Every structure is written in structure tokens, then in C-alpha cells.
Amino acid sequence: MAIVQALLISLTILLFPLLLFKTNDKVPMLMLPIEHRDDTNPSLALLPIVSGDAIDVPSNFVVIIGVGNPTENFYLTFDTGSNVAWIQCEPRINCYKQKNTIFKPSSSITYSQIPSSSPVCSNFNYHARERDTPTTCAYSIKYGDKSYTNGILVRETLTLTPNHVFPGFLLGCGHNNSGSYGTGAGVLGLARDPISIVSQLSSTFGRVFSYCLPYLKDSKGYLALGRSTTSSSTATKYTPIIKDPSQPSRNFIHFIGISIDGRKLPIDPSILNSPGTILDTGTPITRLPAKAYTVLRDSFRRLMAAYPLGEKAKTLDTCYLITEAKLKQIPLPKIVMHFKDVDVEVHRSGILVKTRKVFCLAFSAKRDEGTPGIIGNKQQSTYEVVYDLDGEKIGFRPNGCS
Known part of the structure; x- marks a missing residue:
């Protein structure tokens, strides 16, 4: 029985990237070491973290997130100091060069815009009134290094792992973006604002997450959404x-x-x-x-x-x-x-x-x-x-x- 279980775990590790992400030559598949995986726990999602060298920003760290239906995978800078998860979107007003294809809302069957008159928009701390988009929920975010993103708040399907798929996730769709993002698609904000991924997915994971940042650019760390077994370690x-x-x-x-x-x-x-x-x-x-x-x-x-x-x-x-x-x-x-x-x-x-x-x-x-x-x-x-x-x-x- 133990041998069969070990074989099943090994097979899951090998198939994990294929199940979640499209194969292409721009975004490599990432796998977690076996000691950091637990595909049987619905209250814990584990994602690999790698050096920002992958998006030409070696001083930062990135994760790969799936967006839309069908799912497309994107590099996002992993950021505990900000709140909003956002990606660059078509149509482009002013977008920086991105490593993989910019997200096209028309390609996803689960994309929907948030009306500016909705309570979700009025309670959104980054709401910005835009003349060009008077009926949709516009946002504007400026970071401490003068990077910025401007766009609209939307609902879309978020895929973390094959077992952790979340329809209706509130996501920033950035049409005007500039700054120190390298060639990544955007940012994954993990602060405690109601819009952050931590707050939005709290019914599944609780408001608990952990991570380890590797010190060698060729090694992998991880982001765990939910309570890992080591969080209660002495x-x-x-x-x-x-x-x-x-x-x-x-x-x-x-x-x-x-x-x-x-x-x-x-x-x-x-x-x-x-x-x-x-x-x-x-x-x-x-x-x-x-x-x-x-x-x-x-x-x-x-x-x-x-x-x-x-x-x-x-x-x-x-x-x-x-x-x-x-x-x-x-x-x-x-x-x-x-x-x-x-x-x-x-x-x-x-x-x-x-x-x-x-x-x-x-x-x-x-x-x-x-x-x-x-x-x-x-x-x-x-x-x-x-x-x-x-x-x-x-x-x-x-x-x-x-």
C-alpha cells in the first residue's frame, strides 16, 4: 500500500504542471519538491516561488498563476507589501513589454466587468473615476518606487493548482502600466486589505499563508496558502x-x-x-x-x-x-x-x-x-x-x- 501511495504521489508531481498550465516556450513549468507538496489537502495550496530572473528582475521573486477559462498562466511578482492582484490586459493603452502573451478578456468565457455603481466598486479602496470608463469600476495604484497600474476591476477565474480553482475572483485588469515589473504580467498582492488574495480566499484557506524565499537563483522556494504543517512546529x-x-x-x-x-x-x-x-x-x-x-x-x-x-x-x-x-x-x-x-x-x-x-x-x-x-x-x-x-x-x- 505504501509503495502504491508513493507512486501516486510521484505521478501527481510529474503531472502537476501539465494539469495546470499550457505548455509553451516562454513560461517554463515549475514543480515543488515532494516534501512541500500535499495535493490531498483542499485547505492548503502550494505554489513554487522562483527568482525574478525569470522576468528580468533578479531582486524580486515570482509565482505562476492561472487566469481565465480556458486557463492562461502568468508570471506575477509576489508582494506582501501590496494588496491587489492584477495583470496586464488588452486593449493596451500603455503597457510594458511582457514575456508571455498579454491577457485577452475576449478569450475567456468567465471574464466579467464590475459596474462602477456596484457596492463592490464603491468599497474598493483603489477606485478611481475615469471619464473613459464611466460605467466600469476603474482603479489606479501607485507603488513606492513610482511604478503604477491603471485599469478596471473585473471578476475572473483564478487557478492556483488543479485542485484549487476559484471562479469570480476580483482581479485588476491593467491597461496602463509602467514601472519595475520586468517582463512579468503583474503583481500578486498579499497584504490584509479585503481585495487581497488572502482575504478573498479566506473561506478556503483561512487568513493564513507562508512562504520561503530561496537565496540561490537556481533554487526554488514556495508560497503556501493555508496552514502548513510546519506553521505549528516548535x-x-x-x-x-x-x-x-x-x-x-x-x-x-x-x-x-x-x-x-x-x-x-x-x-x-x-x-x-x-x-x-x-x-x-x-x-x-x-x-x-x-x-x-x-x-x-x-x-x-x-x-x-x-x-x-x-x-x-x-x-x-x-x-x-x-x-x-x-x-x-x-x-x-x-x-x-x-x-x-x-x-x-x-x-x-x-x-x-x-x-x-x-x-x-x-x-x-x-x-x-x-x-x-x-x-x-x-x-x-x-x-x-x-x-x-x-x-x-x-x-x-x-x-x-x-
Whole structure:
């Protein structure tokens, strides 16, 4: 019996991409390792996460989502810092170059537009009144890096796996889009707004999801919608979510300090939490309040004094003239971020990042002191990060991708 079950699981893994996605030479099939799959659990959907190299944005991470009926597959940037799931759509007003075909609503039998007069539209936080589309629910979204998407809110079939298909999913159909999306089709927003995928699918998965971001571009992580078995592991340590009524869609956490090589840095926690700190998979570099960043940077430079500094790289001001081969031999200073009840040691891949011909400290000062601090995706890599919005907590499990 065990042998038969093992064969069935292996067969499912092999057939999974064929069942879900059309085969083409632009979007490769992705498979999850066997230890991260559970096709028998309707309350858990597992999707592979891969490096943004797939869409020419190596600093980000992507998933493949099926949209429409018949299903078409699209690369979407995986983003815990935003709310809306959207893809580029025909007809194009101003669209960037996309790796695979732009979605054509006329090709899907389940596509429907949302009237501007509907309660769904009036309650939509990104509703924008457009003269060109007075009867449909228009939206406009601008991101922190000045990227944007403008389009209409629609209902469409969303396919996550062959066993997780959701008709009537509220999706942004972007006709005017520009920014740092590479050649991907759009964004998958996982914040806590009612429009996010987490909220829309909560009746199936609860308001729980987790992910692990791989540190090697050729390796795979995963996104789990629903409660995985590891989320209740004793290895997963939780910190409470702090809610701010003025920013209800954000999941803030209590950032209480930073250590470097075992020494707690002299940073007042009130500085780190003004006005708050969030985790954001759509931002590669951790952004700290200027005072906190200066203390970390100066301490790091002292510990790395034996290595020559190079030219600054945009917002990164602590860069070293070392080769990749040399970097592998250097015992980098250990950086630990302290949150309430949880300590997160940054993987060495999240300490120095390559920018042109130099390797730079993967932390920077916030551009605007009035915006939240951000824990970027480089500093989250290798951990399973668990968002339990039902329990109002976020967990971290080391070695989460393996």
C-alpha cells in the first residue's frame, strides 16, 4: 500500500504542471519538491516561488498563476507589501513589454466587468473615476518606487493548482502600466486589505499563508496558502502583529533591536518603530530609519576595515571591492534582527549583495522618515515566514526552504 501511495504521489508531481498550465516556450513549468507538496489537502495550496530572473528582475521573486477559462498562466511578482492582484490586459493603452502573451478578456468565457455603481466598486479602496470608463469600476495604484497600474476591476477565474480553482475572483485588469515589473504580467498582492488574495480566499484557506524565499537563483522556494504543517512546529517562533487604524492593510511588527557579531547596537527601539516596520517581499533591501542605519553601517564598516571600500551604488553607501571568490572566503559579521519574542539571523546572502563590480551592505536608510521601515526580501531569505492573520502573528522558521 505504501509503495502504491508513493507512486501516486510521484505521478501527481510529474503531472502537476501539465494539469495546470499550457505548455509553451516562454513560461517554463515549475514543480515543488515532494516534501512541500500535499495535493490531498483542499485547505492548503502550494505554489513554487522562483527568482525574478525569470522576468528580468533578479531582486524580486515570482509565482505562476492561472487566469481565465480556458486557463492562461502568468508570471506575477509576489508582494506582501501590496494588496491587489492584477495583470496586464488588452486593449493596451500603455503597457510594458511582457514575456508571455498579454491577457485577452475576449478569450475567456468567465471574464466579467464590475459596474462602477456596484457596492463592490464603491468599497474598493483603489477606485478611481475615469471619464473613459464611466460605467466600469476603474482603479489606479501607485507603488513606492513610482511604478503604477491603471485599469478596471473585473471578476475572473483564478487557478492556483488543479485542485484549487476559484471562479469570480476580483482581479485588476491593467491597461496602463509602467514601472519595475520586468517582463512579468503583474503583481500578486498579499497584504490584509479585503481585495487581497488572502482575504478573498479566506473561506478556503483561512487568513493564513507562508512562504520561503530561496537565496540561490537556481533554487526554488514556495508560497503556501493555508496552514502548513510546519506553521505549528516548535521551530517556528512568532511575533505579534501590530495594527495601525490609519493603515489598516499593513501588518506591522515590533522591531526592538539589531545585533552585530553578538553585540547589541545602541539603537533606541522607538526609532525602529517610528512609524512602524513591515515585511515586504517586493522590496529587496531592508530600509531603516536614518539614525538606526548609521549605527549599523558604522559598526559594520569597523568590522570590515580590512577590506577596501568601493564606489557607492545608488542608495547603498557601503560597498566593497572584493571578488565573488574572495567573498566566499570572508567570515562576514553576523547580523541579527530582534523582534518581540523572535530573533532572526540574516543569511550571509542577505548581508552583502552584488551591484555592478562591488558588493554592498544590503541595508539602507529610508528615503522618507514618515514611511514605515521595511524588512526586505534579501533579509527574509531561507526562513519560512508564516502570516497568521487569524491569530494576528507572524512566525519565522529557520531553514524553511529545505
